Amino acid sequence: MQHLVVTYIDPDRERKCVSIADDETLPQYKVSPTIPPLVSTLKYSTIIGSSHGLLCLYVDEPKGIAVVWNLLIGKSVSVAVPNSAPFGTVVGFGVCPETMDPKIVKITHIDTWSDMDSITSIPWQVEVFTLSAGAWRSPNSSNLPRKSIHFDFGSVVTDGTLYWLATDRVNTPAGFNYYILIISFDMTSEEFREIYLPDSLAHLLEDNLSIFKLRSSLVVLESYMDDAGFEHLPDLSGVRCASSLVVYEPYAKDMIYLEISVFDSSFCVYPYTETLLLLDHPDNIIYDKGEATLQSGELGAEGF
Numbered sequence: 001m002q003h004l005v006v007t008y009i010d011p012d013r014e015r016k017c018v019s020i021a022d023d024e025t026l027p028q029y030k031v032s033p034t035i036p037p038l039v040s041t042l043k044y045s046t047i048i049g050s051s052h053g054l055l056c057l058y059v060d061e062p063k064g065i066a067v068v069w070n071l072l073i074g075k076s077v078s079v080a081v082p083n084s085a086p087f088g089t090v091v092g093f094g095v096c097p098e099t100m101d102p103k104i105v106k107i108t109h110i111d112t113w114s115d116m117d118s119i120t121s122i123p124w125q126v127e128v129f130t131l132s133a134g135a136w137r138s139p140n141s142s143n144l145p146r147k148s149i150h151f152d153f154g155s156v157v158t159d160g161t162l163y164w165l166a167t168d169r170v171n172t173p174a175g176f177n178y179y180i181l182i183i184s185f186d187m188t189s190e191e192f193r194e195i196y197l198p199d200s201l202a203h204l205l206e207d208n209l210s211i212f213k214l215r216s217s218l219v220v221l222e223s224y225m226d227d228a229g230f231e232h233l234p235d236l237s238g239v240r241c242a243s244s245l246v247v248y249e250p251y252a253k254d255m256i257y258l259e260i261s262v263f264d265s266s267f268c269v270y271p272y273t274e275t276l277l278l279l280d281h282p283d284n285i286i287y288d289k290g291e292a293t294l295q296s297g298e299l300g301a302e303g304f
Contacts, residue, residue, distance in 0.1 A: 001274045005055065005071060006245065006260060007047060008267035018260060019071055022271065026247065027258045036076040037295055038067050038284055047268050049093035051157050053275030054102060056093035066091060066104055068131070068278070075278040078295070080288035082136065084108050084123055086115075088150075090164060094157035096187045100277065104129040105162060105185055106136075109151050113169060113176075122147060128190065131281070135290045139190040145183055152206060158213045160187045163195075167206050179203055182211070182220075213271070245269075 002022040010016050021029035039045075045059040045067070058066045064081030081104070083089045088111030095102050106127045110116055125144050127136045145151075145166075152165040162185040170177045179202040182195040196202065201209060201222060212219045245267060247256040260267075284295040 003071075003272050003274065004269055005047075005050070005272055006258070006267060006269050008245070008260065008262040009264075011243065011261055011263050013263060020258065027256055030258075033071045034074055036069065036074055036284065038076040038078045038286070039069055042067055042078075047270055048091055049155060049157050050270040050272045051093060051102075052095040052100070052277055053273050054093075054095065054277055055270065055272060056104065058091050058093075060089060060091075064089065064091070064106075066093070068093070068102055068104075070275070070278045071272065072274045073276065073279055075281065075283045077131065077278070077281065077284075078286040079104060079129055080286070081106055081129075082124070082127070087111060087122060090151040090153055090155065092155035092157065092162040092164065092185065094160070094162050094187045095277070097160040098188050099132070102131040102277070103187055105139075107145065107151055107164075109145070109149065110147065111150070113150070116148060116169060119147070126192075129287070134287050134292050141189065141191045143192050145192055149181075149183065151183070154211065156211050156213050156218060157187070158218055159216050161185065162187065163211055163218055165206070165209060165211055180206060180209060182218075 004020045004022050006018045006020065008016055017033060017035060019031045019033055020027055039057060042057060042059055042065060045057040047055055048058045049056045053070055053072060055069045055071065056066055057069065060083065064083050066079045066081050067076055068079070069076040081091060087108045090107050090109065092105045108122050108125050110119055110122065126139050128139050129136050148169045150167045154165070156163045164183045165180060166183045167178055167180050180197060181202065182197065184193045184195055197220065201220060204222065208222055210221045210223070212221060243261050245258040245260045245262060247258060285292050286295055
């Protein structure tokens with residue numbers, strides 16, 4: 001069964017989570033899933049991916065932690081994500097379509113352009129965590145991303161491949177030139193690949209581009225600000241200023257109110273399909289430095 005999961009902060013400043021059936025009943029069939037301890041105690045996290053019925057939430061401070069959660073059966077596992085200061089870290093999540101093994105991919109990259117020339121190598125540039133092994137390891141492939149590539153935080157997984165927006169810096173006779181591209185990671189072969197964008201997109205500011213999944217396709221979305229400082233969006237008859245979430249159908253030009261009130265723009269929406277992954281896995285397990293332990297105490301203090 002197809003669902004949309006919505007996480008948001010309500011007008012009373014409380015963190016909420018709602019699962020909505022993505023079918024003709026939308027938005028009548030809504031369920032508030034029971035949030036497991038590993039998720040409810042995770043502070044200031046962000047959903048970084050949805051794959052085969054599993055959500056992955058991630059927080060990078062004070063130390064990197066990812067939680068994989070199956071909303072249908074309520075099980076979750078936590079994974080400590082090592083980071084290497086002062087480098088930047090991006091994390092992606094997906095399920096290998098051949099083995100059905102959940103994987104977390106961590107990429108360490110140079111966070112500031114001023115450090116690009118002084119740093120000669122990146123320690124542990126790419127690491128892969130597989131739930132079946134319960135530990136981090138090097139990827140099976142050795143074709144790692146080039147040192148000159150700076151990664152955007154968000155990632156998308158579709159059809160067994162992870163995608164990140166990234167910016168590359170090229171040294172030319174006229175100086176440095178920057179362009180945006182997409183870096184992909186095959187969840188089965190663990191091979192990286194570079195996907196180049198047309199010039200009309202490649203030379204935009206990084207903040208003007210986003211990537212999303214639409215059914216089984218990868219979408220690159222360009223947005224820009226008008227003179228008043230608002231993002232250019234379809235005319236929704238003023239709905240974008242309201243505090244209620246709305247689903248917009250572009251072909252019929254219909255708007256469906258979800259009857260969910262949010263504080264400001266504090267919401268995130270991800271699609272997922274119900275599965276039984278994690279059913280035979282122990283619940284509330286925390287993986288850290290190659291060891292698996294049951295949760296004891298809190299990971300944070302203020303919800304997920």
